[in-house]
Amino acid sequence: MISLLQLTASDLKEQIINKLMIDRGIEVSEATGKDVYYALTSVVNEKITPQWFQTDKKYKSQNNKQVYYLSMEFLIGRLLESNLLNCGILDVTNVVLEELGFNPSEIYAAEHDAGLGNGGLGRLAACFLDSLASLNYPGHGYGIRYRYGLFEQRIIHGNQVELPDYWLKDPYPWETRNEKEAVVIQFHGDVHMFKRNDGTLEFKYENTDKVMAVPYDIPILGYENEVVNTLRLWSAEAVFQDNKGKSIGENKEFYRDLDHQHSIEQISGFLYPDDSSHEGRELRLKQQYFLVSSSIQNIIKYYKKTNRKSLSHLPEKVVVQINDTHPSLAIPEMMRILMDEERFSWDAAWKVTTNVFAYTNHTTLSEALETWPKDMLQNLLPRIYMIIEEINERFCKDIWLHHEELQHKVHEMAIIADDRVHMARLAIVGSFSINGVARIHTDILKKQEMKTFYSLFPERFNNKTNGITHRRWLLQANPELAKLITDVIGPQWIKRPKQLISLLKYSNDRSLLEKFDQVKHENKNALSNYIYQQTGILIDNQSIFDVQIKRLHEYKRQLLNIFHVIYLYNELKENPNQDLTPRTFIFGAKAAPSYHMAKEVIKLINTVASIVNYDKDIRGKLKVIFLENYNVSLAEKIIPAADISEQISTASKEASGTGNMKMMMNGALTLGTLDGANIEINDLVGNQNMFIFGLTSDQVLNYYQNGGYNARDIYNTDDRIRRILDQLNQGEFGIHDIEFKDIYYNILYHNDPYFVLKDFEPYLEAHELAERAYRDRATWMNMSVTNIAYSGKFSSDQTIQEYATDIWKIKRG
Ligand code: 26V
Numbered sequence: 001m002i003s004l005l006q007l008t009a010s011d012l013k014e015q016i017i018n019k020l021m022i023d024r025g026i027e028v029s030e031a032t033g034k035d036v037y038y039a040l041t042s043v044v045n046e047k048i049t050p051q052w053f054q055t056d057k058k059y060k061s062q063n064n065k066q067v068y069y070l071s072m073e074f075l076i077g078r079l080l081e082s083n084l085l086n087c088g089i090l091d092v093t094n095v096v097l098e099e100l101g102f103n104p105s106e107i108y109a110a111e112h113d114a115g116l117g118n119g120g121l122g123r124l125a126a127c128f129l130d131s132l133a134s135l136n137y138p139g140h141g142y143g144i145r146y147r148y149g150l151f152e153q154r155i156i157h158g159n160q161v162e163l164p165d166y167w168l169k170d171p172y173p174w175e176t177r178n179e180k181e182a183v184v185i186q187f188h189g190d191v192h193m194f195k196r197n198d199g200t201l202e203f204k205y206e207n208t209d210k211v212m213a214v215p216y217d218i219p220i221l222g223y224e225n226e227v228v229n230t231l232r233l234w235s236a237e238a239v240f241q242d243n244k245g246k247s248i249g250e251n252k253e254f255y256r257d258l259d260h261q262h263s264i265e266q267i268s269g270f271l272y273p274d275d276s277s278h279e280g281r282e283l284r285l286k287q288q289y290f291l292v293s294s295s296i297q298n299i300i301k302y303y304k305k306t307n308r309k310s311l312s313h314l315p316e317k318v319v320v321q322i323n324d325t326h327p328s329l330a331i332p333e334m335m336r337i338l339m340d341e342e343r344f345s346w347d348a349a350w351k352v353t354t355n356v357f358a359y360t361n362h363t364t365l366s367e368a369l370e371t372w373p374k375d376m377l378q379n380l381l382p383r384i385y386m387i388i389e390e391i392n393e394r395f396c397k398d399i400w401l402h403h404e405e406l407q408h409k410v411h412e413m414a415i416i417a418d419d420r421v422h423m424a425r426l427a428i429v430g431s432f433s434i435n436g437v438a439r440i441h442t443d444i445l446k447k448q449e450m451k452t453f454y455s456l457f458p459e460r461f462n463n464k465t466n467g468i469t470h471r472r473w474l475l476q477a478n479p480e481l482a483k484l485i486t487d488v489i490g491p492q493w494i495k496r497p498k499q500l501i502s503l504l505k506y507s508n509d510r511s512l513l514e515k516f517d518q519v520k521h522e523n524k525n526a527l528s529n530y531i532y533q534q535t536g537i538l539i540d541n542q543s544i545f546d547v548q549i550k551r552l553h554e555y556k557r558q559l560l561n562i563f564h565v566i567y568l569y570n571e572l573k574e575n576p577n578q579d580l581t582p583r584t585f586i587f588g589a590k591a592a593p594s595y596h597m598a599k600e601v602i603k604l605i606n607t608v609a610s611i612v613n614y615d616k617d618i619r620g621k622l623k624v625i626f627l628e629n630y631n632v633s634l635a636e637k638i639i640p641a642a643d644i645s646e647q648i649s650t651a652s653k654e655a656s657g658t659g660n661m662k663m664m665m666n667g668a669l670t671l672g673t674l675d676g677a678n679i680e681i682n683d684l685v686g687n688q689n690m691f692i693f694g695l696t697s698d699q700v701l702n703y704y705q706n707g708g709y710n711a712r713d714i715y716n717t718d719d720r721i722r723r724i725l726d727q728l729n730q731g732e733f734g735i736h737d738i739e740f741k742d743i744y745y746n747i748l749y750h751n752d753p754y755f756v757l758k759d760f761e762p763y764l765e766a767h768e769l770a771e772r773a774y775r776d777r778a779t780w781m782n783m784s785v786t787n788i789a790y791s792g793k794f795s796s797d798q799t800i801q802e803y804a805t806d807i808w809k810i811k812r813g
Contacts, residue, residue, distance in 0.1 A: 007089050013096045015043045019213045028100055037080065037110035038104055040093070041173035044083055048219050052228035057452045058813055059138045060306055065316060067132070067139040067808045070295055070330060071125040071323035072288065073271070074143045074231060075117030076634025077149075077472075079174050079218075081108045085476050086134070086221040104625070112167045113631050115149035116233075118275035119551040120466075120658050121362045123632065124796075125323055127658075130469040132799040133222035133229045136812040139800075142295035144287060144619040145175075145216050145233035148270035153590050162273075162593050175216040175233070182237075183297045185290055191383045195700055202338045206385060211264050212237040213294035223471055223495075227813065234294045236267035245750075262342045272593040275551055276368045284375055289381055292330035296320075300337055311342055315355035319808045322431070324362045325370045325423035331357055331430035340383070346390070356435035358807050360464070361424070363655050364441070364449045365555070370423040377421050388426065392416045395429050399456075400609035408475035409452045428453045428460070433807045437463045438656035438677045440697060448701070464803055465680055466656040467796035470497045473662045478640035480519045481666065485788070490513065497792035503565045504789045513781035520643070520667060520784070527641035531586075531625055537613055537802070540622045543582035544774050546671075547663065548636055548646035549630055550591035553599040555653035559743065560763055561585070561646055562605050565612065565624055566724050567764065572618040581771050584623045586638060587631030600742055602626070607733045607740075635659075640666050644691075644770060647672030648763065650754045652697035654678075665791035667784040669773075671766055673759070684790040693766035694759040703755070714760075 019039035020031050031039070057501055059066065084090040097104040117123060125141060132139035151162040189208030196202050218231040238261040260536035266283060267290050299318055300311065307317060322328055331353060338349035378385040392415040399406050399413065411417055415425045428434055428450065434457075436442030442463035446454045475482045475494065485493065488506055493499040507511050521541065528539045548561050565585050572578060587605055591598035627634060645663035647654075647670050654676035664670060664681055671691040672678045682692060695703075703709045715722050725747065727733060728740040747756060774780050794797075804810050 007092065008785045009092050009096050009099070012089070012092060013099065013539065016040060016096065016100065018042060033102065033106050034110045036097070036100070036730065038173060040107065041080055041775070042086065044080070044319065045173065047087060048083070048221065050229055051226045052219050052230075054226070055228045055813070057228075062138075062813060063306060063317070064138060064813065065808070065810045066136070066293065066318060067804075067810055068299060068318065068320045069125060069128060069132075069139065069141045069323065070292065070320055070327040071122070071141065071143050072291060072326040072513055073117030073122030073323070074114075074125045074141055074233075075119070075122035075632060076114045076126040076129075076218075076231075076471070077636070078108060078111040078113055080111050081423065082130070082472050082476055083174075083219075083221055083472060085655075086130075086223045088224045090476070109633075112170065112172075113149070113633050114167060114172075115165055115631055116143065116146055116271055118150060118273065120656070121275070124362075124466055124658060127467065127469040127472070127796040128800060129220045129229065129231055130223075130471060131467070131796040133220045133227050134225065134469075134471065135800055135804075136222060136225055136227050137800065137804055137810055138229070138813050139808075139810070140229050141220070141231040142291065143233050143300075144268050144271075144291050145235040146268055146271045147265075149271055150271055150590070150631075155602070155606055155626060155628045158603045158610065160591055160593075160599055160602050164270075174218050176218075177618070178215045178217050181298065182212050183294050183405075184239075185211045185213050185236075185293045187211065187286065187289070187350045187380055190595075191386065200343070200345070203383060211267060211290065212239055212241065213290060215294075215298070218315060229739065232295075232298070234268065234291060236264055238264040238291060255376050271606045273590075274594070276363060276365055276553055277592065277595070278368055278370050279594075280372055280376065282380065285376065285380060285661060286373055288326055289329050289333070289384070292327050292333050295327075296330055296333045296337060311338060311344070312348060312352055314352050318356055319359050319810065321803070321808070322357060322359050324360065325427050328359065328423045328427040328430070329381075331426060332391065335387050335391075336383055344410040354430055355432055356492060357427075357431040358435070359427040359431040359697050360435050360437065360448075361441075361445060361655075362437055364444055365653065372423070374416055374419050374421055385421075388415060388421060391429060401694070403456065406452060406456065413456075414450055424450075425453075428457070432460060433462060433805070434460050435462050437464065437478045438657065438680060439463050439465060440652075440674075440679050441655040441676065444652060444697070453465075462806060464799055464807075465677060465794075466658050466661070467794050467799035468658050468661045468665070470494075470665060470792070470795045470797075472636070473639065474665050476573065477636040478523065478666050479517075480522060481516075481640065481788075484515055484519055493792065497795035497797060500792040501789050503785055507782050507785045510778060513778055513785065516667065516785055517777060517781050520641070523640040527637060530637055531627070534627065535625065537623065537625060539584045540582045540620060541623065543584045543623070544643050544771070545584050545586060545641055546644040546646065547586045547638060547642040547668065548648070549586070549588040549635060550659050552591040552595075552601060554597055554601075554754050555650050557648050557650060557754055557756060557759075558587065558589060558601050558605065559754075560648055560759060561587075562601070562608055562624075562761060563721075563724055563756065563760060564767060565608055565622065566727065568622055569608070569612050569615075569618065570720075572621060572724060573615075576617050576619060580621050581774055582621045582623075583771075584625060586642075587624075587626045588634060588638065589626075590630055596745065600740065604728075604733065604740055604743065611733065635662070639663055639668075642666065642668035643774065644668060645670045645672070647675070647678050648694075648759075649673060649675045650759075651675045651695050653700075655756075661791065661794035664787045665794065667788050669780075669783055669787060671770055680793075681787075681790075684793060685783075685787055691766040691770045693762040695755055700755065708756060709751065709755070711747055711757050714757040715748060718757075718761070720764075721760055 016039045096105045149165040152165045154161045189205045192204045194202045213234040217230045220229040334353045338344040358547035435443045487504040642663050645668040647660040651673045657676040675692040729744045
């Protein structure tokens, strides 16, 4: 077998041609992009399969501790190009495709994005898998194979319209159905308790609803190291009763069965599209238990197959990271299996469980904190509920007996309180590690949101600042920049991204800075072509590309951004000759379908765009582009072209952010608040290399606690703001004059909960500074290269290294 690294262009070409002939019965000249896509995936798969097998075998024989990343979301995007990159044949493939008469990016675009996630949390999971494999760690993902991913967004008359994302319409070439590994999941039913002869208790379940969980495995390739880990996604299926040969007409049960089958398949039917407000839907709870029960059963089965020692040694071989509270039922599920199936005592089971689980918190927004009505949980999962009750009782009793100082806090710490089950509390009590995702976020958890728990378990809390895979977000998304960097500092940075720091030596080399400028310019050209093709709008390539791409949420303050645009527009209308560097404001954002205010903001951005983009008075100095259906693949197009990265959340609200890191790594300068990982970017590059503005998180928290902010005062005293709000209120931008009134009311009657008005003036000043800096190309490019140089710290390789040594205690394979 030839190694991939040795694959020559002519070998590859021959293989593609053969595949087209054998699998499809066509010649290259007849092949569509999709045909070539499938031929290529099949070539790659043939190479991956033996390495996958070898990796499995190696892990079995080494029998080292493995980490399992449990997540309701994996936002992986497309895989062909990154798989080619990781097996070291991306460049040769690009050459071959060109030679065969195809545009490589069109071939890669034939793959439907796997959009099995909402935003940051899901994308982080995907970056982590890439880093685990690339660092040669035995680490795998467990998730759900949703038949529908995050909805596809269309903008119609300025409004968001959601369409189903049926990403499995065409066969997905990276997955392998693995029926042998299917497991049964049980819902509902009755629990019976018996006393065994030895006095221990036995629990039996009757009349449960059984669902099959069938795994589909996706290979996760390490970068040029022949490691192939696994992402295992579970699909829900019914076990059909035997029809005893009856035809449909005779079989009265048939339609009932069909209905039943349909309701079971719903469990892996679609991804819930809300990313920050918790709604207690029963189907979502079913999904969560479906994920954790199948995964924990699978983990235990594997342990028993590969270890002779009893399950009390499980923590020596297994660590499970739970991605937010969504999979925290894994804790009682582990207890259930150990006690009811493996005959462990409570104490022995608890000891194992609390040494296996580690929990990551991704948000402090109170509306995102998951709680479930206890009746719902009890009815759906009676045995699990009993176990949670007991965890809760023992925990509360422990406080009562041993922590006098916390006795008055029992109610706010109890896992079951006010008829609800509090998932974060369950996760904290049942895990040995609790981490936030950026320094400030972890500090806020310790000092505010989880203060009482921190006082009880200080040793459990730790920080792990997020990261992004530089392979996808720099090497793959921005090959020209990657090449230039390698030309300057050599290729070592690819395996050791912190070595990007060597670029600093060159950050004053003018001729080199020009080359960086040139690359950015080409990326901007490519994006403006794409924009033209998508929207018919021509944008000025010399303008500043000012980018805000992320989920739409009030705390992320896209509203502040569009207010700034309106302000600039108003100024230009008054004085069209103003000396203003042309700007293009680029937005990409999906709103949760039921999030009214977020949808209003989308509508406002599109309405402002439709006015500004066609107003001849302002002489093309401003353009506003809202790119629909923001997803991983679109991010890969936009990020390399960004000049300014808008990271403008209300301080204290953005746990970390990862778009900030992606844009920094691609040479954009951050314009942002001191929030999330922006603070750590600031620590590295300093105020002179980014544009910081606005309230600090202490100031925000202080306002929330003590009051003292009055939005109306600002409205009354700042003409620019009053003008904008009045324009909204008077329907100047709306077709109906009631449009955008909700925004107006929210600011003036609900006292601007996200401090948009308070931060408006400092935001303008930050923009003015940025505009001035942009005019001096050498200075700007020096800042840009400085950002790239420091960005290695945010490679997810670094983050994973920290998880591996501090939390997981795992060794490289
Ligand atoms: C919450 C919910 C609520 C119930 C319905 C489904 C659902 C799905 C996801 C979430 C939580 C999303 C939290 C999230 O994405 N947080 C982001 O995590 C990023 C990675 O750590 C971080 O960079 C962002 O700052 C943080 O907002």
